[in-house]
Amino acid sequence: MNVTENIESQRLSFWEKIYLPEIVKGMALTLKQMFEPKMTRQYPEERFEPTGSYRGRPVLVLDESGERCVACGLCSRVCPAIAIEVQAAETEREKERFPVKFEINMLRCILCGFCEEVCPEEAIVMSKDYEMVFENREDGILGKDKLLVPIAQLQDRLEYLRSHQYYEH
């Protein structure tokens, strides 16, 4: 028979069996812990500043010539949470397509970053904004007015994306 015994009385040495030295060791450890520096961040006062690799709320890039988005709808197609809705329209300008409606439902968004990855124009990127609080469900659906962010604020993320991209756009 292949029976292995693993009885506490056999596993432990004499000093372990009388508990007390081990208890003293454990208590000494926790006493030492009490004087270690604290890990807590006092949130509203001390804010967390993310680096470029942070995936916060997705936003639309607004550069010098206006919004970059050409309303191809790839982000909407790839979104696993079906959070993005795009309606395209046309203008007389050289870059003729633009989204007449672009909505991200932040109640559905899972911050996966697929939209950013699939975007051919580098028009939708993840920002550093992590404070996504809404007072009602309607406020959770962000339109273009809340999504468009000047490119100057997104430099960290764009640099990160360029230094980590796997293929040329």
Added chain:
Amino acid sequence: MYAPLIEETLIAAIKVVILLFGVVLPGASACVYFERKISAWIQQRIGPNRVGPLGLLQPIADVVKLLLKEDIVPAAADKKFHFLAPLISITIAVAVFAVIPFGNYVLIGNTYTYLSIAPHLNVSVLYVLALTSIGVYGITLAGWSSNNKYSLLGGLRSASQMISYELSMGLSLIGVLMIGGSLNLNELVIAQSGLKWNVFYQPLGFLIFMIASYAETNRSPFDLPEAEPELVGGYHTEYSGMKFGIFFLAEYANMIAASAMMVTFFFGGWQVPFLPEILGLHDGDLLLGLLQLGAFTAKVAVFLFIFIWVRWSLPRFRYDQLMNLGWKVLLPLALLNIAVTGTVMFFLK
């Protein structure tokens, strides 16, 4: 028959009020605060610091929260006993304080005022032991009357734990009683004057008493009656609002009482080493009384700190380990302690 004077009754009543609102409630809220602070420090956190300066008002916020919460009584519960259980717990926990000597006596005018409610009770050790055993009724009743299997298991565990540790607790004290020669707590403290603390003569007895106290107060590592991973909340699963708050208060009151007992039996109670001789104080001086009160409080605070420190350091015992420790280790050791103490005392006399 001895008939107490009206003044004496009045003084005792005043003492009870001072005890309740000056010792038990502030002591329990200080314990709650430091429990949270120390647990935070051990886990490298800061702990409550938002309510009031340094978070000192946190216990008040906790109590307000508990008072405002809905008090739910399960439909299948035995309403009367469900209501009675927390009351038994708190009554017993507070009643122990009646015999604790916070100091010797103070001479005010011509009357001796003892810093204790019942200083002359000649069986106060028995009184304490009896009350701590009754305390388990509150918990067992809470477990049974909730009509919830987890609560019942918690209550049962509490009862079996009590039986296993009560014996060793009582036996570990016999050595102290043999040395002190009295069953009165104040006289036991007086017998320890001049740094003749019992812990130096009875180290094993102290260890057994301390372990048994942890088991009696249902504190970690013996908190099996409320083991969260197995029993949801144990005996207080079905309690909410202020009824739960009262169990909470009773737990901390028990902790303070147990610490006070350890100090009284083994660490010289209110005895202040060296200082009275240096300052030239006599028995009955107000300053000496205050010093004794301060020394007692400081000693109790140290033991309360150890209570909290142990809770956040040690894992919970398994049920069979608990029983092994109680019956196969502590009980024989307590008996051995009595035998050794008796033999030594016999030959030294």
